[in-house]
Amino acid sequence: MGVTADPLFDLTGKTAVVTGASGVLCSEIAIALADRGAKVALLGRTLKNVEAVSTTIKAKGGSSKAYSCDVMVVEALENVRKEINRDLGTCDILINGAGGNHPDATTQNPVYDHQNQNTRTFFDMPVSAFQQTFDLNLVGTLLPIKIFARDMVDKHESVVLNVSSMSAFNPLTKVPAYSGAKAAVNNLTQWLATYFAPVNMRVNAIAPGFFLTSQNKQLLTNEDGSLTPRAQQIIANTPMKRFGDPGDLCGTVIWLCSDASRFVTGVVIPVDGGFSAFGGV
Numbered sequence: 001m002g003v004t005a006d007p008l009f010d011l012t013g014k015t016a017v018v019t020g021a022s023g024v025l026c027s028e029i030a031i032a033l034a035d036r037g038a039k040v041a042l043l044g045r046t047l048k049n050v051e052a053v054s055t056t057i058k059a060k061g062g063s064s065k066a067y068s069c070d071v072m073v074v075e076a077l078e079n080v081r082k083e084i085n086r087d088l089g090t091c092d093i094l095i096n097g098a099g100g101n102h103p104d105a106t107t108q109n110p111v112y113d114h115q116n117q118n119t120r121t122f123f124d125m126p127v128s129a130f131q132q133t134f135d136l137n138l139v140g141t142l143l144p145i146k147i148f149a150r151d152m153v154d155k156h157e158s159v160v161l162n163v164s165s166m167s168a169f170n171p172l173t174k175v176p177a178y179s180g181a182k183a184a185v186n187n188l189t190q191w192l193a194t195y196f197a198p199v200n201m202r203v204n205a206i207a208p209g210f211f212l213t214s215q216n217k218q219l220l221t222n223e224d225g226s227l228t229p230r231a232q233q234i235i236a237n238t239p240m241k242r243f244g245d246p247g248d249l250c251g252t253v254i255w256l257c258s259d260a261s262r263f264v265t266g267v268v269i270p271v272d273g274g275f276s277a278f279g280g281v
């Protein structure tokens with residue numbers, strides 16, 4: 001396996017647990033961690049999907065194992081922790097990648113249109129969809145930390161990396177629940193960083209900009225593949241003038257998971273082509 005020559009970025013022998021590991025972004029992240037020498041535990045709800053990622057890692061000479069696990073189910077997390085400890089060793093690096101928006105927690109228009117009530121407005125959004133979005137993004141981040149950090153606190157050198165979003169800083173239109181939940185992930189990241197600093201468990205987050213994935217395809221592309229007005233607006237507000245490629249996240253992730261960032265904790269790093277830096281004018 002192509003372990004880096006630079007020991008600052010080397011993850012050899014580390015056990016990395018990645019949730020949402022069959023997803024567009026986290027499958028790429030998992031492969032990058034294995035490329036740096038980590039033994040990667042791939043967690044996903046559907047075993048065959050995470051197995052496919054594991055097959056890719058192994059084909060490149062890396063070390064990984066796939067596990068079926070829903071991040072909302074404490075018992076499943078407890079069981080998978082035991083399995084991982086047995087198979088790959090206790091967790092050194094936890095990446096909380098499982099997340100996403102609930103389609104019903106979305107308004108149809110970016111702002112309220114008093115004249116046109118034939119659209120899904122704020123008033124039509126079921127509270128249950130709001131709650132499910134908070135559960136997945138916030139509780140689905142909290143629970144794996146509660147379970148895996150039990151092993152990490154004894155190590156005096158461990159890393160949690162949460163996955164936030166642009167909508168955590170300034171809420172994006174249409175997705176109030178997702179925005180609120182990711183803002184809470186940022187806050188939790190800072191709280192945990194302070195709390196666990198005495199045992200050198202670093203807690204950081206990345207805030208990816210806009211990546212065209214299955215999750216947001218509906219919002220960003222028309223049926224013919226052309227960009228929706230919203231997607232055009234995003235590109236207009238992204239100084240680097242493109243959507244992200246999942247591989248764009250890997251350098252930042254390796255930095256935050258390795259000794260290279262050993263004095264960095266409690267930060268949320270935008271990986272966004274400049275979106276969050278641009279004031280729009």
Ligand SMILES: NC(=O)c1ccc[n+]([C@@H]2O[C@H](COP(=O)([O-])OP(=O)(O)OC[C@H]3O[C@@H](n4cnc5c(N)ncnc54)[C@H](O)[C@@H]3O)[C@@H](O)[C@H]2O)c1
Binds near residue numbers: 044096165214
């Ligand atoms: N795609 C983007 O542009 C973008 C931007 C900012 C943040 N993000 C965040 O990045 C992370 C990864 O998103 P993605 O774009 O790769 O989406 P994705 O849908 O491809 O990946 C999300 C993964 O989480 C899994 N998941 C969902 N619920 C789960 C549960 N209860 N238990 C276990 N796994 C569960 C899904 O099966 C999927 O594999 C998410 O937290 C998302 O909010 C994405």
